[in-house]
Amino acid sequence: MSDKPIYITPAGYRRMREEYEALFAVERPKLVETISWAAGNGDRSENGDYIYGRKRLREIDRRIGWLSKRMAKATVVDPARQPDRSRAFFGATVTLADENDEERIVTLVGEDEADAHAGRVSWNSPIARAVRGAAVGDVRTVRLPAGEKEFEVVAIDYPEG
Template sequence: MNKAFVKESEQDDEEPAGGAPALPAGSPNYMTRRGANALREELDALVRTERPSVVQIVSWAASNGDRSENGDYIYGKKRLREIDRRIRFLIKRLESATVVDPGQQEQTDRVFFGARVLIADVESGEEQRFQIVGVDEANASAGRVSWIAPIARALLKAREGESVRFMSPAGWREVEVLEIHYED
């Protein structure tokens, strides 16, 4: 069906809000406790603070008369749709979340979800430290890499001292695992 004939609300539910990548089909939505708490805090702020204040602005703007040329009303309604879309998205992600506590990992000698890993590039010797986290909490600049990223998938089940090869955006890369730590 052409998107021109689909209601906006039907499209909204299919697309992740806030630029978050979609989960691979059939895979669980793994999340650290810290990531789940961050999503809950965002949801709470939207529901308790931001949405009521925007509703109040829209209500005030609507009482001013002609809505067709009322910028506050038009922008407010658009912002309400964005907030509602994000709220639906967060609720779905939290309902489908499998919260994993990295501190409870029993096999601490191998890389699994939640691990903090120090690796070294075999060719350049450049070291990099990051934590393998859920899709919604990934932030490369903060050292958090999604478990579906090529480097994280290649490192899963690797031990300290092992080397792994993987396809990066720049081509094939080989890294050695130097340290593995589990903490939340």
């Protein structure tokens, strides 16, 4: 992983921590128990429980390692504490209008919590980079795969603290 900061909202960090704890404290111990039981059944070469269990255990251990590294490097930024609420920064929910007055609402979040279908876009995505620092009324050009598109910032909201 690079040395650039990993920004994340408190809710995103909480979800990451919950996944880590579920894997480490619940799923992994159950799997180790199943693998031990399957290993005691004799021939391991044709033992589906043992083979699948070992494969799944490697997947879980890889995910636990990845999550622990991300959490260690994460910088939790609470958007409710943003002092300048007149501009779009990390954690802001921004309402944009295109040339056809079609509105699009996006929330600028960390890379690990982005979900385009839910309107949460990575703060490093093209649309987020274009609107970062923008104020209501600003027009920004976004480079999309289909070409450039202009958006006007209609509203900026932050969660209440």
